[in-house]
Amino acid sequence: MTTLSRRKFLKISGATVAASAVATSGCSLGNSGAGTKESGIRTVATYCDLCFWKCGAIATVKDGRLWKIEGNPLDPLSRGRLCPRGTGGVGAHFDPDRLRTPLLRRKNRGDEEWVAVTWDEALGTIAEKMQKIKAEYGPEAIALFSHGIGGNFLKHTLKAFGTPNITAPSFAQCRGPRDVGFRLTFGEDVSSPERTDIRNAKCLVLIGSHLGENMHNTQVQEFAEAVGNGASVIVVDPRFSVAASKAKHYLPIKPGTDLALILAWMNVLVQEGLYDKDYVDQYGFGFDHFAASISTATPEWAYIETGIDPDVIRETAREMARYRPATLVHPGRHVTWYGDDAQRSRAIALLNALIGSWGRKGGFYTPQSMDVPAYPYPPYPKPLKEKVDNPGHRYPFAHETITTGIREATITGMPYPIKGWFTYATNLLHALPNDQETIRAMQNLDLMVVVDVIPSETAGWADVVLPESVYLERHDDLNVEWFREPFVAIRQPVVASPHDQKPGWWIALQLANKLGLEAYFPWKNAEEYLEKRVTAAGLSWDELKEKGIIRGQHQPIYYSEGVPAEFPTPSGKIEFSSPQLAQAGFDPVPRYTRPTQGPEGSFRLLFGRAPVHSFSRTQSNPILADMMDTNEVWVNANAAARLDIADGQYVRLRNQDGVVSNRVRVKATERIRPDCVYLVHGFGHTARGLRRPFGKGASDAQLVTRSAVDPLMGGTGMNVNFVTIEPAEDNHA
Ligand SMILES: Nc1nc2c(c(=O)[nH]1)N[C@H]1C(S)=C(S)[C@@H](COP(=O)(O)OP(=O)(O)OC[C@H]3O[C@@H](n4cnc5c(=O)[nH]c(N)nc54)[C@H](O)[C@@H]3O)O[C@H]1N2
Ligand SMILES: Nc1nc2c(c(=O)[nH]1)N[C@H]1C(S)=C(S)[C@@H](COP(=O)(O)OP(=O)(O)OC[C@H]3O[C@@H](n4cnc5c(=O)[nH]c(N)nc54)[C@H](O)[C@@H]3O)O[C@H]1N2
Ligand code: SF4
Ligand SMILES: [Mo]
Numbered sequence: 001m002t003t004l005s006r007r008k009f010l011k012i013s014g015a016t017v018a019a020s021a022v023a024t025s026g027c028s029l030g031n032s033g034a035g036t037k038e039s040g041i042r043t044v045a046t047y048c049d050l051c052f053w054k055c056g057a058i059a060t061v062k063d064g065r066l067w068k069i070e071g072n073p074l075d076p077l078s079r080g081r082l083c084p085r086g087t088g089g090v091g092a093h094f095d096p097d098r099l100r101t102p103l104l105r106r107k108n109r110g111d112e113e114w115v116a117v118t119w120d121e122a123l124g125t126i127a128e129k130m131q132k133i134k135a136e137y138g139p140e141a142i143a144l145f146s147h148g149i150g151g152n153f154l155k156h157t158l159k160a161f162g163t164p165n166i167t168a169p170s171f172a173q174c175r176g177p178r179d180v181g182f183r184l185t186f187g188e189d190v191s192s193p194e195r196t197d198i199r200n201a202k203c204l205v206l207i208g209s210h211l212g213e214n215m216h217n218t219q220v221q222e223f224a225e226a227v228g229n230g231a232s233v234i235v236v237d238p239r240f241s242v243a244a245s246k247a248k249h250y251l252p253i254k255p256g257t258d259l260a261l262i263l264a265w266m267n268v269l270v271q272e273g274l275y276d277k278d279y280v281d282q283y284g285f286g287f288d289h290f291a292a293s294i295s296t297a298t299p300e301w302a303y304i305e306t307g308i309d310p311d312v313i314r315e316t317a318r319e320m321a322r323y324r325p326a327t328l329v330h331p332g333r334h335v336t337w338y339g340d341d342a343q344r345s346r347a348i349a350l351l352n353a354l355i356g357s358w359g360r361k362g363g364f365y366t367p368q369s370m371d372v373p374a375y376p377y378p379p380y381p382k383p384l385k386e387k388v389d390n391p392g393h394r395y396p397f398a399h400e401t402i403t404t405g406i407r408e409a410t411i412t413g414m415p416y417p418i419k420g421w422f423t424y425a426t427n428l429l430h431a432l433p434n435d436q437e438t439i440r441a442m443q444n445l446d447l448m449v450v451v452d453v454i455p456s457e458t459a460g461w462a463d464v465v466l467p468e469s470v471y472l473e474r475h476d477d478l479n480v481e482w483f484r485e486p487f488v489a490i491r492q493p494v495v496a497s498p499h500d501q502k503p504g505w506w507i508a509l510q511l512a513n514k515l516g517l518e519a520y521f522p523w524k525n526a527e528e529y530l531e532k533r534v535t536a537a538g539l540s541w542d543e544l545k546e547k548g549i550i551r552g553q554h555q556p557i558y559y560s561e562g563v564p565a566e567f568p569t570p571s572g573k574i575e576f577s578s579p580q581l582a583q584a585g586f587d588p589v590p591r592y593t594r595p596t597q598g599p600e601g602s603f604r605l606l607f608g609r610a611p612v613h614s615f616s617r618t619q620s621n622p623i624l625a626d627m628m629d630t631n632e633v634w635v636n637a638n639a640a641a642r643l644d645i646a647d648g649q650y651v652r653l654r655n656q657d658g659v660v661s662n663r664v665r666v667k668a669t670e671r672i673r674p675d676c677v678y679l680v681h682g683f684g685h686t687a688r689g690l691r692r693p694f695g696k697g698a699s700d701a702q703l704v705t706r707s708a709v710d711p712l713m714g715g716t717g718m719n720v721n722f723v724t725i726e727p728a729e730d731n732h733a
Helices: 003-015 090-094 119-137 149-161 169-186 217-228 258-271 277-283 287-293 299-306 310-322 341-355 403-412 435-443 504-514 526-536 541-547 579-583 622-627 637-642
Strands: 041-047 056-062 065-071 103-105 114-116 142-146 203-207 232-236 249-251 327-329 420-424 447-452 464-467 479-481 487-489 549-551 603-608 632-636 650-655 664-669 676-680 722-727
Touching: 041 541, 065 090, 090 622, 103 119, 119 142, 119 420, 119 447, 119 464, 119 504, 142 149, 142 403, 149 420, 149 504, 169 341, 169 403, 203 310, 232 310, 249 310, 258 299, 258 310, 258 341, 277 341, 299 310, 310 327, 310 341, 327 341, 403 435, 504 526, 526 541, 541 549, 632 637, 637 664
Parallel strands: 142 420, 203 232, 203 327, 232 249, 420 447, 447 464, 603 676, 632 664
Antiparallel strands: 041 056, 056 065, 103 114, 103 464, 479 487, 487 549, 603 722, 632 676, 650 664, 650 722
16 A cells, blocks of 8 residues: 555545545555554445345444444345344454465465465466466366355456356255246246245245344344234244244254145145135146145145144144235245255245245245346357256256366366366355365366465365455445345445455456456456446446445335236246156156155254354354354254263264264254254364364264255255264363
């Protein structure tokens, strides 16, 4: 930072002490480090990056030091309130474990031994290896794993380079099956943020969706609102979750049997004539075949599978019918559980169709968005090869790229070799099942690049590690969301990066320059890019910078308000029976198969979220780690007593393949069934550079050596691992 820019900045900040939303310019930001002369208080509007919900936020800087982050009241997602993780976002800037400078591998992959180098050297090395790979194998031999909006600029560089192999774990390890199930049924996705009208639901059914621990802001706020309005809540979960504590009906289902329950619910609605006949007559396709197919799925049949009393199944089905169409059966989000996930999600879509909730108030609204044109780039070169992840379309309904498909191709070299990986903001060793398989793939590479903010497990295997500025220190792409109402939001720097970290846009641009792809970067900094898009949309750039959000006109979102009921399926209707599935050799109406059981005496391993952490990315954040610095393994109290294991005792978990976890404390509780145990995901770090979280808690990811692949779309069901519990040799804290 030059003296000139700092002085200029002091002038600006001096004039605007305690005023809100001062526009910032990239290079004149206060630093959090010592010696900063900035004084007074200033605020900058931006949006959160602690998860993918992207809540609008206002960051406050006091005397040059990042002080706090709050919700932006103008933002329809956060409505002025951030979740605990968002509030703790300040800790991402101050995290003592941050990567500080580009690193080159010094020894073997995985040894975590590095030499610090300049950006020029790091990017030069990468570009040279990329060109070599391109010359030998073609540009398609480079793959990018990228999660979140920050990756947009790097994606652009890699598309310009000529690869189609760009992927994220949010499809095959998260919401992919749901989107496929809903597409097959209604012709459209549920999208993110989900188009769920939780706020107006009079009856809300949560199947595993553990809102309150899953902290997606709008949903949690709306859930609280619905509960406050007296909505009838039905929760299905083997574990008594936070959401279950708000439920009128809690159904402690046997894990993996949800499809049987959903089929039985539909059976009751049809048999008792409780479904929305007008809606189904008007919009439905293949109903008779559907009704015949589910006619044997009685509550008595489902009881044997699920352990849920037939009377409870009938009573809850009637409860759903009572409030229709304002009954919302939540589609879930992380739905890669058992390998039958797209069909289970399709069954959830069909249940909603019977209730008539799609397009209706209290069900699924029709989302709206602002019209913001993409940046007018030159067209990308057309890759000569198809994507590598899904050869022969063996997963015919995968509409996004399958991470594990790229991993497989990297190991087998089929259908063609993959020789370079970029990972941006994804920790593959915690996100993909079977970490040993991921390591095998990485060992096959000629180039492994990790762009991260902390030295993650995956960074430990890189040839080159690039330290990114955290979201509070950079511009990112515009957030133009499909939501209840149209809006656009900006992320802009609040403070400068403390060391030699650089924003993603800068890394993407510099790399493109080294690759001779300058033509794809007609802008010289992110502000130029953003301003062009914003003004092309007819919006005020100054207003967006100042307020952080520009909202559009409210538009109709329900059929009753005039939204046309259109279903972009092949039949143009809601497909109760799916000719597409039949043609591809799958069940046109979902059919239940019993989940596989574990070895005698083992527990099924389940996992999920804690309110103050995101995946494996926040355990080193000092603010969030102070709130929760390890996980516990939930074990049913009676099961623990039978094993002579006490509450609070340290144990290790051993999975069916002999993998043994870090030691972890037992939470012996009535709040979980005796056939499963539960871990909060993201703990049990093994990367040495993560000094504080290193070795704390157990990693579910390490124990997920197996997965059940969804035949429709290639998703990896990960709730198919089983563990036994052994006392830890050292049983003291
Ligand atoms: N075993 C198991 N596997 C799972 C899940 C599970 O619960 N259990 N959940 C699944 C689900 S739902 C999802 S969505 C995926 C999530 O998978 P990922 O998105 O891969 O999640 P993380 O493990 O948090 O890894 C994110 C990485 O991004 C880095 N990062 C954070 N902020 C930034 C930034 O600003 N810039 C850059 N460059 N990097 C940053 C973090 O330090 C971290 O290393 O995992 C899936 N896989
Ligand atoms: N705080 C916080 N919130 C987050 C995230 C985060 O990292 N941190 N990540 C976000 C993301 S990307 C996602 S995808 C979501 C994930 O959150 P969700 O989609 O809500 O939930 P899952 O992780 O799939 O499921 C966890 C719940 O399912 C239950 N469960 C396990 N097996 C079964 C079963 O067989 N049947 C039933 N009915 N229930 C079962 C578990 O007991 C647990 O309560 O959370 C989002 N919100
Ligand atoms: S839900 Fe929480 S962590 Fe996610 S964007 Fe919103 S405030 Fe940030
Ligand atoms: Mo997810």
